[in-house]
Amino acid sequence: MNKKWTLLVSAVAFSAMLVTACGGEKEQAANTATETPAAATTGTSINIEASNWKFNQDTYEVKAGEEFTLTFKSTEGYHGIGIEGLDVDIQKDGSKTLKIDQPGEYKIFCNVICGPDHAKMFATLVVK
Numbered sequence: 001m002n003k004k005w006t007l008l009v010s011a012v013a014f015s016a017m018l019v020t021a022c023g024g025e026k027e028q029a030a031n032t033a034t035e036t037p038a039a040a041t042t043g044t045s046i047n048i049e050a051s052n053w054k055f056n057q058d059t060y061e062v063k064a065g066e067e068f069t070l071t072f073k074s075t076e077g078y079h080g081i082g083i084e085g086l087d088v089d090i091q092k093d094g095s096k097t098l099k100i101d102q103p104g105e106y107k108i109f110c111n112v113i114c115g116p117d118h119a120k121m122f123a124t125l126v127v128k
């Protein structure tokens with residue numbers, strides 16, 4: 001009976017630790033998010049660079065209804081990008097001309113299984 005109880009307590013403590021660890025990571029990610037000057041990415045072209053394991057900016061901004069060229073480059077490692085809801089599928093290096101009429105936030109993700117922190121590679125395309 002005692003042994004069972006100890007086991008249960010350890011299991012609960014362990015789960016709590018896991019939850020705490022996850023929460024902590026998320027918080028850290030939010031804290032490390034840096035504001036980038038909008039001027040750098042507003043206009044007719046945006047440059048997205050990927051390294052191990054992040055994009056060079058958290059957000060990229062373009063204007064709705066205006067054509068722009070998206071240029072993607074893997075500066076370290078081999079990465080790619082896809083953008084949710086858009087026909088973008090670039091791997092390693094490449095560019096694509098786009099025009100997005102619908103303002104909103106589009107999720108940018110790495111579309112190459114590139115390594116341990118692949119799942120953390122996200123950025124946002126803000127269409128204003």
Ligand SMILES: [Cu+2]
Nearest residue numbers: 110112114118
């Ligand atoms: Cu990846």
